Each structure stands twice: as structure tokens, then as C-alpha cells.
Amino acid sequence: MDFCLKQVQSDCEELLSRFQRSESVRFENFSEIWREMKFFQIFYGTTKRQKRMFARLILDKAYSFFLPPFSFQIRVGALYLLYSLYGCQTASPQEQIRVPLKDWEDIKRFEKDAVDAQHLDVVYILRQLMAQKAFYFTAMPTLLSYNKKRKLQKSLQCVGFMEPSSRPQELVSTELLEELAHIHGLYGKMKGSVFPSTEQSASSVQLIRKDLVLELRRTVVDFYQWQCKKESDEDEDDGGEGTSLQQECSKRADLLASIKSKAFGQASETCRSRRHRHVELNVSSNEVGSSGFPSAQRLSLKARTKRDVRISGDMRKEAETRTQINRLTSLDFPVTKNIQKTQKEVSSEDDDA
Amino acid sequence: MAASRRPSDPSTNIPDYEYQDVNTKAFHIGSFRTEWLNRLKPSDYSFQVEDEDAFDAKFAQELGVNAETMMELKSVCNVESLRCDDAKVDPEVVPPDSTLQTLVQRKEKQDLKASKKFFKNRHELYADELERLTIGKNPELVDDMVPEGELILTINVFYPDVIEKFNFIRPHAALLMMGSHTLAELRDAICCVSDLQVCGEFSNNPDAAPSFLSKDHFKSAFFYFEGVFYNDMRFPECVDISRTTIEWAESHNFPPFSQAKMEDTRFVDLKVKVGFPYLYCHQGDCEHLIIITDIRLAHRSDCLDKKLYPLLTHKHRFTTQKCSVCHVFIGRWFTTGDRLAPSDPCLFCDKCFRMLHYDAQGNKLGEFQAFPFVDRGAFN
Numbered sequence: 001m002d003f004c005l006k007q008v009q010s011d012c013e014e015l016l017s018r019f020q021r022s023e024s025v026r027f028e029n030f031s032e033i034w035r036e037m038k039f040f041q042i043f044y045g046t047t048k049r050q051k052r053m054f055a056r057l058i059l060d061k062a063y064s065f066f067l068p069p070f071s072f073q074i075r076v077g078a079l080y081l082l083y084s085l086y087g088c089q090t091a092s093p094q095e096q097i098r099v100p101l102k103d104w105e106d107i108k109r110f111e112k113d114a115v116d117a118q119h120l121d122v123v124y125i126l127r128q129l130m131a132q133k134a135f136y137f138t139a140m141p142t143l144l145s146y147n148k149k150r151k152l153q154k155s156l157q158c159v160g161f162m163e164p165s166s167r168p169q170e171l172v173s174t175e176l177l178e179e180l181a182h183i184h185g186l187y188g189k190m191k192g193s194v195f196p197s198t199e200q201s202a203s204s205v206q207l208i209r210k211d212l213v214l215e216l217r218r219t220v221v222d223f224y225q226w227q228c229k230k231e232s233d234e235d236e237d238d239g240g241e242g243t244s245l246q247q248e249c250s251k252r253a254d255l256l257a258s259i260k261s262k263a264f265g266q267a268s269e270t271c272r273s274r275r276h277r278h279v280e281l282n283v284s285s286n287e288v289g290s291s292g293f294p295s296a297q298r299l300s301l302k303a304r305t306k307r308d309v310r311i312s313g314d315m316r317k318e319a320e321t322r323t324q325i326n327r328l329t330s331l332d333f334p335v336t337k338n339i340q341k342t343q344k345e346v347s348s349e350d351d352d353a
Numbered sequence: 354m355a356a357s358r359r360p361s362d363p364s365t366n367i368p369d370y371e372y373q374d375v376n377t378k379a380f381h382i383g384s385f386r387t388e389w390l391n392r393l394k395p396s397d398y399s400f401q402v403e404d405e406d407a408f409d410a411k412f413a414q415e416l417g418v419n420a421e422t423m424m425e426l427k428s429v430c431n432v433e434s435l436r437c438d439d440a441k442v443d444p445e446v447v448p449p450d451s452t453l454q455t456l457v458q459r460k461e462k463q464d465l466k467a468s469k470k471f472f473k474n475r476h477e478l479y480a481d482e483l484e485r486l487t488i489g490k491n492p493e494l495v496d497d498m499v500p501e502g503e504l505i506l507t508i509n510v511f512y513p514d515v516i517e518k519f520n521f522i523r524p525h526a527a528l529l530m531m532g533s534h535t536l537a538e539l540r541d542a543i544c545c546v547s548d549l550q551v552c553g554e555f556s557n558n559p560d561a562a563p564s565f566l567s568k569d570h571f572k573s574a575f576f577y578f579e580g581v582f583y584n585d586m587r588f589p590e591c592v593d594i595s596r597t598t599i600e601w602a603e604s605h606n607f608p609p610f611s612q613a614k615m616e617d618t619r620f621v622d623l624k625v626k627v628g629f630p631y632l633y634c635h636q637g638d639c640e641h642l643i644i645i646t647d648i649r650l651a652h653r654s655d656c657l658d659k660k661l662y663p664l665l666t667h668k669h670r671f672t673t674q675k676c677s678v679c680h681v682f683i684g685r686w687f688t689t690g691d692r693l694a695p696s697d698p699c700l701f702c703d704k705c706f707r708m709l710h711y712d713a714q715g716n717k718l719g720e721f722q723a724f725p726f727v728d729r730g731a732f733n
Contacts, residue, residue, distance in 0.1 A: 041448050120416065120418060132402065146629060
């Protein structure tokens with residue numbers, strides 16, 4: 001049955017990404033998309049034994065979207081998907097949804113979130129599944145039979161479904177800031193108490209920045225804003241994807257045409273010196289190398305670092321000014337001589353040519 | 354991923370992966386059950402389905418919803434609304450014009466299959482039959498009911514690796530057992546041809562053969578789970594055959610193994626890894642791998658008749674070797690040095706064997722040696 005795993009995954013992703021675009025957690029929206037895609041037909045045409053196996057497969061797949069790395073909205077979508085698949089399956093008796101013990105806390109938390117936010121349809125459907133006994137309470141999400149895989153396939157292609165990482169925000173909460181300010185104050189005082197009389201000695205032990213707490217807070221806010229900005233940028237990129245590809249194609253065609261015309265043009269001009277022509281050809285081939293075949297698959301590490309790493313405030317400037325190598329070492333005398341010598345040789349060779 | 358966020362406590366009995374999608378860490382089965390039962394309300398794992406009106410009333414009360422909203426909610430969330438109105442589409446046929454990739458692929462596969470000539474595969478028929486016997490069975494007596502909150506284990510028993518060439522299939526039988534079963538009950542449920550082998554030459558007295566089954570002579574066996582050998586000691590003639598291994602391990606500075614009795618050990622007392630291969634050894638050297646593939650709470654759709662457990666859910670069906678005379682029945686006798694046979698050695702079914710080798714009075718004709726033969730596929 002594993003042969004259709006990929007297809008099932010992509011169908012589920014398609015449904016969920018449509019649901020994500022609807023920017024809603026209502027079941028009405030979901031069922032509209034479901035009907036639009038005729039998703040209930042996914043069970044059609046399976047024969048006797050395959051019915052159970054296919055139901056098992058697709059429920060397992062749908063369940064994998066119901067767990068935390070995904071955003072709340074996707075998880076709601078996955079819950080609706082499970083409910084709909086469970087209700088629509090053709091196998092009899094029905095296949096159940098497997099809930100492993102380790103995920104139970106997450107499901108309870110999810111339910112609590114839904115209750116707190118008054119998403120009645122989410123809570124209703126979850127409780128309905130419970131009441132219908134749609135769950136197997138299991139040890140593990142799938143049957144395990146020591147199936148070692150030669151290749152580990154990457155299972156998470158749907159990065160878009162994930163919640164943006166919010167670890168810094170989680171870590172630096174208001175409580176933590178207060179606590180930190182308090183401790184910082186205490187610490188400062190303690191250090192001050194060692195030198196009771198003079199101001200100077202007290203300031204000499206103030207090695208930590210005074211506005212540590214404020215700065216920490218500002219950095220986190222900065223990070224958050226940058227995150228938001230980056231997200232919106234990415235969205236814009238996505239929108240223009242179709243056209244930009246076309247543009248790239250036509251750009252390349254134009255470029256090829258211009259290179260051709262250049263080459264033919266040169267052939268007709270015979271009076272140019274050999275050396276000159278050589279140089280010009282070089283220029284055009286360089287062009288081809290750099291921009292003619294845009295290697296769009298993957299940016300370089302440097303480019304990615306520049307894009308992804310966030311450096312706030314003065315740090316950026318510091319990071320950008322490079323330490324020049326001649327400040328670290330000075331060349332020995334004979335070495336420089338050698339270099340001069342080689343340079344001379346090179347230039348003389350140039351002349352020969 | 355969800356698990357990585359939690360502090361990992363080694364003493365916990367919440368199963369988690371040791372290797373992703375391969376096997377779990379070891380945990381105590383009984384405590385695992387308690388963990389589930391602590392988290393669930395008795396109604397959650399009950400076999401009774403809650404009345405719909407009662408469910409609605411409870412829901413409305415708990416979330417403070419008025420009757421009107423409740424009605425709306427029910428109509429919106431109705432499963433019937435998900436199946437579309439077109440009644441003309443046959444659910445048994447793949448819809449031809451679907452945009453779903455799964456269906457596009459399924460259509461392609463079925464078209465390909467239809468264009469080729471395939472022999473009917475009887476394995477599916479057998480599997481269906483097996484399923485029909487067990488699924489959703491309710492017991493006649495209330496006492497035979499599987500208790501609510503009981504554990505159901507799925508156990509794969511692999512056949513010993515005696516096939517000459519490497520196959521991609523791993524022949525096994527899958528059994529469902531309850532947490533309250535003992536290992537001895539699992540042992541009795543495993544059927545293996547080496548239990549039925551008959552040793553010896555019986556050409557002079559073919560009727561005596563069936564009374565020498567290996568099962569009745571050599572009753573010792575053991576299971577091996579997580580460093581413990583569980584020996585079968587139910588009968589006086591049982592020997593501790595794990596002794597050899599334990600002593601060898603001791604003399605070679607291996608970590609020590611311990612021993613226990615199979616008949617005193619229930620599954621809920623075991624500490625195991627789900628998905629990890631363990632060992633069942635009987636007849637001295639017939640070794641089967643045992644994998645517990647799943648542990649879960651019993652569900653109302655399970656077979657609820659206690660008496661039907663251990664319950665066979667899957668069985669590999671071997672090809673059988675037929676009698677070389679009639680080519681109809683499975684071989685029962687194996688002869689060597691036989692001048693009447695077309696080959697040496699040669700297989701015969703019981704009927705052909707007797708007709709060819711004995712006269713009407715049961716006297717042996719000619720010189721030959723005959724050994725009883727038990728086919729691997731005898732249990733099919």
C-alpha cells in the first residue's frame with residue numbers, strides 16, 4: 001500500500017494549504033474546500049482488502065499533521081480532515097485513528113486552547129470523535145516491525161504549515177525580565193557594598209552593562225519585528241513566482257541572442273588586433289558564466305547567512321569591518337623580494353605575448 | 354518532535370522512539386496501561402457508544418451553548434454534508450476525472466492491471482476469510498467478554514530463516530493477544546512444523562508413525578525478552594535449555610542474563626521494546642524472531658470474545674510440495690533407496706505411498722527406507 005504514500009501526502013497538503021489560505025478555522029470553510037476538491041472520492045475504487053489498508057494509511061498520514069510543530073490552524077485543519085476521513089471511509093468496520101500515549105498531552109492542550117478561544121466547532125468535532133470511539137489508544141502511532149530504512153526520507157516538506165519559531169519570545173517573558181531586573185539590582189548593590197565609601201571603586205566593578213534588561217527586551221522586540229518583515233517579504237516573493245520564472249527565461253534568451261550577435265559582429269571585423277579580440281571574447285564568456293545560467297537552486301552559504309542571521313545595533317558594523325591581514329603580520333624581507341621578482345617575470349611574459 | 358521538548362525521564366513508561374519509526378525504548382507494559390487509564394475517563398475506553406442526545410446535552414452544558422447554536426453546530430458539522438450529492442458515481446469505481454493525485458495514480462494502476470492478464474491471487478481470499486471469522490465477534494456469555502481497558506498486543510512471529518535464497522518477504526504469522534495472557538499461552542499458539550516432525554524410519558510399520566511427534570517428546574522452550582530467558586517449565590520432562598547460553602555468557606564476560614518461568618509471566622509484567630526483535634526457541638534449535646508490533650487498549654470494534662484469543666490475524670501461506678504420483682495431495686512420506694520411486698529421494702502422499710509400497714495385507718514390497726514428512730505449508 002506504500003506506493004501511494006507520496007500521492008496521499010501531496011493531496012492532504014493541497015487540501016490543508018487551501019484551508020490555510022482561507023485564513024479561517026471554521027468547519028464550514030473546510031467542508032467547502034473538501035467538497036470542491038471532491039476529497040470524499042479518495043476512497044473510491046479501492047477493492048475489498050485495500051479498503052482497510054488505504055483507510056489506515058490515509059488516517060495515519062492525516063494524523064501526522066495534527067501534532068505540534070504545525071500551527072494551530074493546520075492542526076485544526078488536520079482534525080477536520082481526520083473527522084471527515086473517518087466519517088467517509090468505506091471500510092467496515094471502520095478503521096480507527098491511532099493516538100499514541102506520548103501525544104495525548106498535546107491533544108489535551110489543543111482542546112484546551114480551542115475551548116479558551118471558543119472555537120465551538122473544533123471542540124465539538126474533537127468530542128464527537130471521542131464519543132464515536134474513533135480512537136485507538138496506542139503505544140505508538142504506527143505498527144513497528146523493525147523496518148530499518150536504507151535511506152531516511154525527509155518527511156517534512158511542508159515548512160509553510162509550521163508556526164514561526166517563537167523561542168526567543170517564549171524565553172524572554174515579562175516575568176523573566178522582572179526577575180532579571182531584580183537580581184541585577186541586588187547584584188549591583190552587593191558589589192557596591194564591598195566598596196562603601198568611594199564612587200570610583202564602585203564603578204570599576206560595574207562590568208556588566210547597566211541597561212541589560214532594557215537591552216534584552218529591545219533585542220527581542222527587534223527580532224520579532226524582523227521576523228514579521230521577513231515573513232511578509234516571503235509572501236510577496238511567492239506571489240510573483242510564476243512571472244519571475246518567465247522573466248528569467250526571456251532574460252536568458254535575450255542574453256544568448258546578444259552573445260550571438262556579438263560573435264558574428266566580431267567575425268566580420270577583421271582589422272582588429274588579435275589581442276584585443278581575445279579580451280573581448282573573454283568578457284562575453286564571463287557574462288555567460290555569471291548571469292547567463294542563474295543557479296537558482298541554492299544560494300551560497302554566505303548569502304544565506306546574510307539573509308537569515310540577524311545582527312542588531314552596533315554589532316553589525318563591527319561584524320562588517322574586516323580585520324585586514326597586514327595588520328596581523330608583516331611580510332619578511334626576502335619574501336617581498338620574491339614577490340617582486342615574480343611580478344617582474346609576469347610582466348615580462350606579458351610583454352612577450 | 355513533540356517528545357523532544359519534554360524532559361526525557363528514563364524511568365517513565367510513556368513509550369517513545371529509540372530509533373525513529375523502527376523501535377521504541379523499553380517500557381513496562383502494565384505501567385503503560387495504567388498511564389493510559391489515568392489519563393482517560395472510563396467512558397473514553399468503554400465499549401458502549403454514548404447516546405447522541407446525552408452527548409449534545411453534556412456538550413451544551415459544559416461550554417454554555419444555547420439550544421439554537423447547538424442545532425446550528427450540529428448541522429454544520431454533519432458528516433453527511435461531506436459526501437456530495439452526486440449519487441450517480443459508483444464508490445467501487447475510480448472516478449475518471451479526478452484532480453486528486455492519489456486517484457490519478459489508482460486509475461493508472463487499475464488500467465494497467467486490466468490490460469494485463471493476472472492470475473487470481475487466492476491469498477486475499479484466505480485473508481478475508483480469516484478476518485470474517487474474528488472481526489467484531491461478541492461472546493455468547495458475558496463472562497467471556499474482554500474487559501474494558503484491557504490491553505491488546507499484536508505479535509508477529511517470524512518463521513525461521515531456512516529458505517535458501519533471499520526473499521523480500523519475511524514470512525510470519527500475526528497474533529492478537531491480551532495483556533493478561535501468559536507467555537505459555539503465546540507458546541501454545543505458535544504453530545511450527547518442527548513441532549510436528551517425526552524422527553525415525555517407519556517403512557516396516559507405517560501406522561506407528563503419528564505417535565512420535567516431536568512436540569510430545571521435547572517440550573522445552575524459551576522466550577527471550579530484554580535480558581531475561583522465560584523458560585517453559587510446565588511439564589516434569591522440561592529442561593532449562595537457556596542454561597547453556599547463560600553459562601557461556603558468564604564465562605565470556607557478557608552482561609548477565611536472568612531467568613524466569615514462562616507460565617508465570619503475563620504480558621503486563623514484561624518490560625519490552627515495541628518493534629524490537631526478540632527470540633522464541635523450541636525443539637532445541639528452531640529459532641523464531643518475535644516482534645511486538647503494537648500495544649493498545651481494547652476497542653469496541655475488536656473481537657470481544659475472550660475465548661477466541663490468541664487470535665490469528667495474518668498467516669503466511671507457503672507453497673506446498675505435492676506427492677510425485679498424484680500431484681494433488683501434499684507429500685506425507687519421504688523415501689530413499691527406493692526402486693519403485695522415480696527419483697531418490699521422493700515424496701508421496703499417504704494414499705499413493707501405501708498403494709505403491711504395500712500389498713493388500715500391508716506387507717512391504719521391495720527394499721526402501723521411508724520417513725514421515727511434514728510440509729511447511731501443512732498449516733495453510
